[in-house]
Amino acid sequence: MTELKAAEGNSDLESLIGYNLKRAYVIVQEDFRKTLGEGGLSPRSFAALSLVISSPKITQSALARALGVERSGMVAIIDDLQHRELLERAGVPGDKRAQALLPTANGKRIYKAALAAVAKHEEKLFGVFNNEEQALLVDLLRRFREARGNGVEN
Amino acid sequence: MTELKAAEGNSDLESLIGYNLKRAYVIVQEDFRKTLGEGGLSPRSFAALSLVISSPKITQSALARALGVERSGMVAIIDDLQHRELLERAGVPGDKRAQALLPTANGKRIYKAALAAVAKHEEKLFGVFNNEEQALLVDLLRRFREARGNGVEN
DNA sequence: TATTGTTATACTCTATAACTATA
């Protein structure tokens, strides 16, 4: 028996869903970064760009709500994506407060390549599961989030 | 259709396991902290104390490996638990470098209460799943971690 | 040479509070 198994074997942690969620996410996140490499999109920038592409003209506030983060935190993420010229902030006719986010042609191209890399990364990581199990896992996680109101207070 | 569903509906994110893992974990972690309250154990302190109780005399390095964190990062966690008088650093006969970690009586008591609260918190959060689904989710997450070598490089 | 605990350090992520300009 290895040292790790000796330490974890009798622990309550192993049966806690939260603990297992975290350990799993740490592994995925680390490999995600390795996959997109130095200077590549971080998980959160990737997620933001994905939503801007699937919902062009979305505002920063709406994007923050969709991602479950504070709108103050969106600023740095959007700044980063704008500096990389992957998206633009455009004015919204009829509401001078809002910034409509639009992907650039380059943004769409970079995203497409990143998505392909991420798909491979997930195939590799979750290759231990068959297709049915993968679908089941996604379904469970999604149902959980929907039941908990997307983790957003308002 | 709500704003959130409009934004997420056509996104690639929804089918990515990593994204769904993170969103789920954020919800759990937030409720965990709310459950143990101001000044209560953080998820990582709870996890460390749990292992010290199930594996008394474990060293800091072994604990770090079991939790998948750097041993330099363990110092603050163990300092915190020691200041709260939940565990002690004891010498190891035969190895003057190592610190054997031992729970105090108070540590065991506090942990027991925290574990009961955490169990309730998980029951509440994961009440959307039946028992079979809960077991399935834990099983999938654990199998994933085992297949990926516990997320530890060495 | 390798390992244990430790410190110093820095970076990422995220939250809160306050501000401005609009609505």
Added chain:
DNA sequence: TATAGTTATAGAGTATAACAATA
């Protein structure tokens, strides 16, 4: 009054690199 974007700020959490003591 409320909302959008922004700034300043601070607090977790975690990683790297180096060091002394010990193996």
